[in-house]
Amino acid sequence: xxxxxxxxxxxxxxxxxxxxxxxxxxxxxxxxxxxxxxxxxxxxxxxxxxxxxxxxxxxxxxxxxxxxxxxxxxxxxxxxxxxxxxxxxxxxxxxxxxxxxxxxxxxxxxxxxxx
Amino acid sequence: xxxxxxxxxxxxxxxxxxxxxxxxxxxxxxxxxxxxxxxxxxxxxxxxxxxxxxxxxxxxxxxxxxxxxxxxxxxxxxxxxxxxxxxxxxxxxxxxxxxxxxxxxxxx
Numbered sequence: 001x002x003x004x005x006x007x008x009x010x011x012x013x014x015x016x017x018x019x020x021x022x023x024x025x026x027x028x029x030x031x032x033x034x035x036x037x038x039x040x041x042x043x044x045x046x047x048x049x050x051x052x053x054x055x056x057x058x059x060x061x062x063x064x065x066x067x068x069x070x071x072x073x074x075x076x077x078x079x080x081x082x083x084x085x086x087x088x089x090x091x092x093x094x095x096x097x098x099x100x101x102x103x104x105x106x107x108x109x110x111x112x113x114x115x
Numbered sequence: 116x117x118x119x120x121x122x123x124x125x126x127x128x129x130x131x132x133x134x135x136x137x138x139x140x141x142x143x144x145x146x147x148x149x150x151x152x153x154x155x156x157x158x159x160x161x162x163x164x165x166x167x168x169x170x171x172x173x174x175x176x177x178x179x180x181x182x183x184x185x186x187x188x189x190x191x192x193x194x195x196x197x198x199x200x201x202x203x204x205x206x207x208x209x210x211x212x213x214x215x216x217x218x219x220x221x222x223x
Contacts, residue, residue, distance in 0.1 A: 037156075041215065042201055042203075042213030042214055042215055042216055043158070043201075043203075043213050044213075045210045045211065048210070055208075056210055089156050091158065093158075102146070102163075103148065103160060103163040104148065104160065104203075104211065106150075106158040106159075107157070108155065108156065108157045109156045109157060109158075111156065
């Protein structure tokens with residue numbers, strides 16, 4: 001069974017530029033999550049999708065971050081414009097459950113450096 | 116929301132030693148997971164253990180939900196066990212909260 005796929009693995013941009021990350025969850029998993037992990041900290045939830053609907057985006061900085069999950073499968077997270085403090089690893093995870101939070105499976109992450 | 120604390124923050128051991136990592140949580144949980152973050156940054160799911168005990172090879176985990184803690188045991192440590200270990204917990208539909216992690220370094 002294929003795991004959670006993410007791309008790109010690494011991205012370096014200058015502040016005020018834009019960047020997009022892509023995630024394809026495990027086949028059949030209804031719930032998809034985007035987490036932000038700053039160096040030395042635990043992951044922080046940015047947004048949770050169930051199928052193609054948003055369940056929780058309370059910690060997403062909506063003035064610069066956006067995410068979509070068209071057709072309830074893969075998802076894109078965009079940052080525009082980027083700030084220095086956005087330097088982090090962006091982790092995508094999926095879960096088979098359609099309610100509650102079950103066992104999470106993570107991708108390899110996308111490491112963003114903002115100069 | 117729920118608070119999750121992990122101890123110790125750092126642990127350095129010789130290869131072959133055993134270790135115990137602890138996770139305390141502030142409220143009732145129905146989801147408790149342990150993850151290993153490898154040196155390349157990927158979070159690997161070790162255990163989904165809201166209660167009880169599970170074992171997988173040299174690793175085992177126990178969650179005592181009534182006392183609000185979980186333990187991860189690593190026996191006969193290997194250098195490949197190095198990395199950061201996170202526990203994460205939630206109750207119901209609340210978001211999963213991660214602890215700050217335990218950084219484990221295994222010296223050959």
